[in-house]
Amino acid sequence: MTSPKTARADTGKPLGEFGRIDRYFRPLASGFPGARGLADDAAVFGVPPDQELVVTTDAMVAGVHFFPDDAPGDIAAKLLRTNLSDLAAMGAAPYAYTLVTALPKTVGEEWLAGFAAGLGEDQARFGIALAGGDSVSTSGPITLSVTAFGLVPKGGAVPRWGGRPGDRVYVTGSIGDAALGLEIAYGTLEVADDSARAALLGRLRRPDPRTTLGPRLVGLATGCLDVSDGLVADLGHLCEESGCAAVLESGRVPLSNAARSVIGDDPARFAMALTGGDDYELLFTAAEHAAPALAALSAETSVPVTAIGHLLEGPAGEVTVTDAQGRILDLPTRGWDHF
Numbered sequence: 216m217t218s219p220k221t222a223r224a225d226t227g228k229p230l231g232e233f234g235r236i237d238r239y240f241r242p243l244a245s246g247f248p249g250a251r252g253l254a255d256d257a258a259v260f261g262v263p264p265d266q267e268l269v270v271t272t273d274a275m276v277a278g279v280h281f282f283p284d285d286a287p288g289d290i291a292a293k294l295l296r297t298n299l300s301d302l303a304a305m306g307a308a309p310y311a312y313t314l315v316t317a318l319p320k321t322v323g324e325e326w327l328a329g330f331a332a333g334l335g336e337d338q339a340r341f342g343i344a345l346a347g348g349d350s351v352s353t354s355g356p357i358t359l360s361v362t363a364f365g366l367v368p369k370g371g372a373v374p375r376w377g378g379r380p381g382d383r384v385y386v387t388g389s390i391g392d393a394a395l396g397l398e399i400a401y402g403t404l405e406v407a408d409d410s411a412r413a414a415l416l417g418r419l420r421r422p423d424p425r426t427t428l429g430p431r432l433v434g435l436a437t438g439c440l441d442v443s444d445g446l447v448a449d450l451g452h453l454c455e456e457s458g459c460a461a462v463l464e465s466g467r468v469p470l471s472n473a474a475r476s477v478i479g480d481d482p483a484r485f486a487m488a489l490t491g492g493d494d495y496e497l498l499f500t501a502a503e504h505a506a507p508a509l510a511a512l513s514a515e516t517s518v519p520v521t522a523i524g525h526l527l528e529g530p531a532g533e534v535t536v537t538d539a540q541g542r543i544l545d546l547p548t549r550g551w552d553h554f
């Protein structure tokens with residue numbers, strides 16, 4: 216069903232709530248009939264009979280998740296991608312999303328135009344459409360939330376709690392870039408090499424959700440989640456839910472060239488990489504016999520998959536981090552906690 220509505224003409228006057236929806240958000244919903252042209256009270260969409268809907272919500276607040284003066288297109292990309300990362304962690308393919316914007320009255324149309332353009336680019340990149348949302352004003356900082364809907368074969372969603380003692384622990388891509396990028400953004404880490412600096416800041420601002428690899432883990436991974444709070448903290452979450460413990464061999468944790476050069480032999484920076492979060496890589500477990508299939512999947516999708524440890528019987532949630540010599544590495548924290 217398509218909406219009879221089209222964007223209003225530009226009259227030069229402030230657009231107001233509905234004018235903004237018309238101009239900036241309606242075009243993002245045009246490819247998705249269930250959005251009903253953003254002209255109805257709600258969206259309506261079905262699910263193919265052999266699939267299930269996977270639903271995830273994440274919010275972002277200026278000053279907490281991004282800097283208030285970050286480019287609006289980057290903010291949009293991070294907002295959508297962090298949610299796509301949660302879909303990937305469930306083994307779900309992107310389908311549709313809803314958007315809540317709570318904006319201070321000082322946020323103008325230039326910001327909104329950049330934000331909507333960023334959403335549009337990523338919608339095309341990841342194959343997802345806007346289905347609806349809400350627009351409110353706030354006397355606080357910019358606050359944004361996306362609810363993402365994904366599709367997974369019935370019964371196939373990969374749980375956090377499927378890990379079993381003896382399983383290997385794997386991570387995609389590389390870890391720590393965003394955490395180092397955050398230190399650069401705060402001005403607490405000096406990086407002279409421009410390309411390393413740009414690479415680390417880039418991973419902070421525009422994470423790379425593993426939307427292609429995630430759905431391929433259905434039936435292969437025993438447990439999975441995405442790394443948002445920090446590698447050690449999130450492995451702890453998987454272990455808590457799986458009722459077991461883990462050993463994380465820190466010497467095996469994949470680092471980008473930029474991260475490796477910035478970390479050097481500084482243990483504090485290495486700890487930052489292991490616990491800083493914002494990675495949006497997939498952290499998953501699989502039985503030992505799945506190793507050849509995972510190697511083939513990694514080659515096929517061009518997404519690095521690295522074995523970094525294993526699960527074992529032990530107190531639920533306990534993560535022992537070892538160094539390259541097998542000694543226990545003491546970390547100041549496991550990861551991000553909002554409270």
Ligand SMILES: Nc1ncnc2c1ncn2[C@@H]1O[C@H](COP(=O)(O)OP(=O)(O)O)[C@@H](O)[C@H]1O
Binds near residue numbers: 273301441443444
């Ligand atoms: N305010 C809330 N109301 C309901 N469920 C919540 C709330 N906050 C978190 N959760 C749920 O708690 C679990 C852990 O949340 P979270 O750590 O944010 O997961 P993730 O890192 O994947 O976003 C998720 O299942 C999430 O849906």
Ligand SMILES: Cc1ncc(C[n+]2csc(CCOP(=O)(O)OP(=O)(O)O)c2C)c(N)n1
Binds near residue numbers: 273278279281397
């Ligand atoms: C300005 C700024 N300060 C700090 C951070 C770091 N940071 C903020 S929240 C967070 C954890 C992930 O966010 P959360 O809301 O916990 O996402 P979820 O775990 O629900 O996916 C991190 C690492 C940041 N990205 N930007």
Ligand SMILES: [Mg+2]
Binds near residue numbers: 272273
């Ligand atoms: Mg969350």
Ligand SMILES: [Mg+2]
Binds near residue numbers: 300442
């Ligand atoms: Mg998650």
Ligand SMILES: [Mg+2]
Binds near residue numbers: 443444551
């Ligand atoms: Mg979190």
